Amino acid sequence: MRGLPSIVQKGALVGQPALRKIRVWDLPVRLFHWALPVLMTVLFLSAYAGQMQVHARMGTVTLVLVLFRLVWGFVGSQTARFSDFVTGIGGIHDYLSGKRPKTTGHNPLGAWMILAMLATLLIQSLSGLFSSDSIAFDGPLAHWIGHTAANLAARVHTNLAYAIDILIAVHVLAVVLHWALRGENLIMPMLSGNKHVPADVGQPAFSNPALALTILVLIALLIAAVALAE
Ligand code: HEM
């Protein structure tokens, strides 16, 4: 490449920085993510079809996964950590004014959407455990709090389901708009784990997937013990 500017490299256009492929998303984050559309579909269909046993089981699986993701947000791979991608207003402002985000993972704007989705899914699955439909089905912990409170939990649960619909719609629209307006496909990296980034961007650090599995199993055992306790 002697004599040519360094920007004229494979995969790069003149005037644009060279790109290289790095790993950004670990397997636990990707499996967690793609389980969500499947679970949401089953949860909504089962609730409206009155298949409450299926609904409660899949809702409990969602709770376990969300709790896992929250823990992984503190001890997991670099791009999974909240400290890596959650910024204040300043970070969002910099991002919107075109500055390159410090992280190769979620952008500062998407970060708040992700926190909102995780928080809503957590409250939704917890409220489900305490909900009673007043007819034929009680969540496994509804008897802990009594009839009136269980009906209140069901009201929270029913209304929050609409909020989840809206959040999912905004989320998918944001991903599509990001692709259309900024020309960056975020879906492929969430599938493959890899992203093309400017050559000067470093490879993020990854945690051991065995740690993820251990955390997941411990949370599943804990929730099973609580949900099955009489
Ligand atoms: C088929 C529809 C969906 C598509 C195409 C999609 C796409 C994506 C993409 C591309 C990302 C990564 C964004 C980035 O690079 O910063 C992402 C992240 C995320 N999405 Fe989705 N998504 C879908 C459905 C859902 C659903 C149904 C939920 C939850 C109810 C959801 C919750 C999340 C969460 C929590 C993250 C953050 C992942 C993490 O860090 O663990 N997504 N989604």
Ligand code: HEM
């Ligand atoms: C994020 C996870 C969950 C989602 C998205 C979800 C969604 C829904 C939806 C859409 C409904 C129907 C509301 C309506 O009739 O308008 C519903 C009802 C219900 N869900 Fe869930 N659910 C989740 C987790 C759970 C869990 C973990 C349990 C219990 C273990 C549960 C128990 C119930 C009960 C008892 C009802 C009936 C409430 C009523 O009729 O008032 N759900 N859920």
